[in-house]
Amino acid sequence: MAGSCSYDCSLPGSPSAGTPDSDITGIGVIANYIATAGLSILVIAIYYCVVYDPSKDSFNIAREETIHSQSNPVDGFILGGIRSSARYVSRRLLGIEQMGTRANVRIQVMLVKTVTGFAILVSGYTQLECGLTWTEWRAILDLAWFAYVTQLSCLAILQDHFYTHTFERFWRLLATGILATLLAVGLLLTATPGWYEQNGSRPAICKLGYYKGDKDMDEYTLRAINTTIVSAAFVVAAFISRVVRLHEFLSVGILRRSISWLDFWMRQLLWILFKWTCTGQSIYSLKRSLIYRPLLAVYVTLHLLLVSWASFAVEICWVCVAFAWGVFRLYLDLGGQSGFFTTSRENWTFGQVVSVIMLTAPLVSFFGAFNDDDSMKNKEDSMARDVPNAPTFPILSGRHNSQYPSSTMEAQAKEDPENPDTDWSLNTSFLGAVISYCFATMHLDSLFQTFYLTCLAFKSRAIVQPIMCPADQTVATNNDHLVQSDDPEHPANLIPELCRKFYNWGWVTGTGGGTSIRQGDHIFIAPSGVQKELMKPDNIFVLQWPTPKYPASDRSYIRKPLKLNPSACTPLFLTAFEQGAGCCIHTHSQWAVLVTLLVEREKGPDACFEISNIEQIKGIPRGKGKGMLGFFDTLKIPIIENTAFEEDLTSGLEAAMNKYPDTYAVLVRRHGIYVWGDNTAKAKTQCESLDYIFQLAVEMHKLGLPWVK
Structure with missing residues (x-):
């Protein structure tokens, strides 16, 4: 970098910063940050597929209570399919079920990446006045992004640990909040047209917060600015989401109870409509098809969105998306610059070599988690028998005792499979179809299409309903899975x-x-x-x-x-x-x-x-x-x-x-x-x-x- 720490950006032709700094943009440094973030995502994915038990309430565990809560239907649907094939591999070949008690490995990884994230951001801020180039500043933000992704992954996988270690939770969240603030501010400083000019070797300080006011920005520049703002918004939103999920008062006392209250009154409204449009009516009635079913479809769609947001699977998806987004940004920022990603020997500086060697630490910790002494393995195997690692999910099995109800009007209303008290999120085929459809479309109109699919699901169920005498017109789905557990x-x-x-x-x-x-x-x-x-x-x-x-x-x-x-x-x-x-x-x-x-x-x-x-x-x-x-x-x-x-x-x-x-x-x-x-x-x-x-x-x-x- 330039030797002088003073630039007069008002002068024409501000000096160039010279050759790129390999300790910032070198392959070794970049590989360290990307590989560590990718490893943390791999750990959380394996933990979710093999160890995570969605039927447990972590807050009850923190209070030393053993009562289980209702499984999240999205997590239940996904894990029910994965674990049928993954259970043998995890137990016989990898021994991954021991990961449930390996908190120390993930704590060490998180601590290292928190410190390195702080280090590179603080170094970048202090070097702005010393000729740090535009491209190097963007590279610093990209590397800090991977450190932040690693932090999010570790906070997610360690949430049970933090429920019982409140002081550690406090200072970890405080450190994450500071890291998120530095990263978000750094990203917002680049949300100006000047940052996306082709000359990336000019001093970054000359473009901080600078906006020319041009109204004829090209589409590439406008899109780059918008994506930068979205990136900063994601950093803030991800931190807020972590804070909410790690505090019982926020996640249970306020959010979950508010959702339950809203769900209760929506069901009450649906019951009024159900009694008016469906009680004593044919399943093919016009009122049911035009009034009740569309509103019920809206309710189920909203309910699906809420339970999806609360699921651990969606949390992992967001971390994966953030990782992919970071790789894409890094490619855009450095891929087109000449002199970067060079593999010549003279560019492998001390910082790059140290970064590559430090990458072995989390790798050794990761693989060491599967090779502890036999006494610890036996202890954890006994724990695994007490709390199954791959539980079955009766909510997905579709086990319903079909019995014909009595001929009374009230019994028919209660046992109608479309009554508001039927938990449609527990229907495997219905839930799976909606989830698959949402992920397959990924368009702006996906919400409307999901709503349409929901209507079709209800309609198709009514069409295939067998024609019965009035006394046996509906079949009871009695939710027996709610009382079936080992x-x-x-x-x-x-x-x-x-x-x-x-x-x-x-x-x-x-x-x-x-x-x-x-x-x-x-x-x-x-x-x-x-x-x-x-x-x-x-x-x-x-x-x-x-x-x-x-x-x-x-x-x-x-x-x-x-x-x-x-x-x-x-x-x-x-x-x-x-x-x-x-x-x-x-x-x-x-x-x-x-x-x-x-x-x-x-x-x-x-x-x-x-x-x-x-x-x-x-x-x-x-x-x-x-x-x-x-x-x-x-x-x-x-x-x-x-x-x-x-x-x-x-x-x-x-x-x-x-x-x-x-x-x-x-x-x-x-x-x-x-x-x-x-x-x-x-x-x-x-x-x-x-x-x-x-x-x-x-x-x-x-x-x-x-x-x-």
Whole structure:
């Protein structure tokens, strides 16, 4: 570069910067950045295809909860096809499933590329006044782009790690934000016509932010400026997306809940139209074809776009597109310059040789991840058996128990395959056709064409529907996959197991009592009228959350066992879930009933149950986010009066929750107790602790011992 660090750009014929700097544009340096970015994309692609489990909620894992969430249908569809053939290769030949616990390898790669990205950008900014040429500045931006792509890949693959290491997440995101800012600013400085003149050896500082105001720019220059602006926008948008995905409050508390709320009201609107256009009508009716199906197609298309945006597959696609875009920009910036990409020996400077040698570090780390000692491999193999690396995806299997519904109008509406509660994103052929079509077209009118394809999908389904008598006009697709899982922690398996335990403990005799678990957007509820010790996963009802409590006919059931009724406790469970609970348990414990009678006799009908100086009260929370009660604290449990019908208890439960917002349980006089917790384990722990306390309180009363000192 030029020896002088001062240029007067106002003078005509500003000096040229001479020969290109091989430490910036040499093959060795460029190969290092491109290869490292490409390797990071290869790692994230292998991780996704072999290790990634879309059924797990990483935020639950960070809180040491084992409850799984609903799989993203896009990830499920893609992985369901890939893993059927890739499982043998990954396990037998490569041992790639060990990658799930190799966070250190990817952390080291990310740290190295963060530092090198900073180094080359800061060096470029400081050398602008020392004669850095236009082409060299653009090359610096291109290399920093690859460092940023590497950073995005590592942030994506390490998201589970960052959920449990919040401080590391903070400073990594801070470093990424600074890198993104430097890169975006550098790109925007080149969004002027002067940067795309053919003489790339002139000083870059003479063109910073310079715009001649020409209105007759050629198409090439205009397109180059627009692509530069788009590149800068991508840098900013990618960073914002990473921040949102790595914070539970943003991704779950705001974004996901907003989408769920919008989805709920869109379904409500569709139900109104469905009842008007479809109930009691032929599947070939004009109102259904012209009014309901197009609107349903719009809803499904929007839903597909939302779940696609939230999928890990689309995240990988964006990183791959960014990598390809960086290679294309580098070719445009350097490919046409004479003297660049030379392979002569004298141009292999110290910086180029070091860059090539440093490339071996991530390669060694990558291949070393598959050759650890046997003890670590055995340990991870046991972990793999506990959490399958290549799970099956029942949402893609298309397993539906086709049963003919009853002849009632309501049953036909609920079982119509086009009713709004049918989750069309779980239909393999439909979802696959739309995804394939979107990727095949890639035109500006693809959204309209996708909408048209969706309409055809609904229309074709109606055309091939067999003609039946009015009583058997529709076929039930009962979403049985929602309650079919080998995971013992799945709600459909947990509820029967808990009910059996409660039966053995004497808490739920006959068919009384019940349990409900909320997992993501689904609520799993035990049925009514089933012996608790004989309950099976097939007996479980599934509700779409959020859902109305009243009237019962408006509740959004997406899975209903035939010939069974949902629990009469359903509105009370929903009340607990509105308070943020993850599990609610209702028992008919004799000790709970006796305590309510003793409180009524000793203190009156409006009093609460109170007890203190008992060690077991440490198992009860003080309130949301307030920790647990201590030995010297007083436990207070409100008591409400019983009613003739279970559902009528809802208003009393709501009133008790409003009066005692920190309570996690409400007693029902002469009836039992409702207990809820943030998750299933906590609700069960609190229920056991309270029953112990109630039994102890009854025995203390027999001995004349006070409950509160």
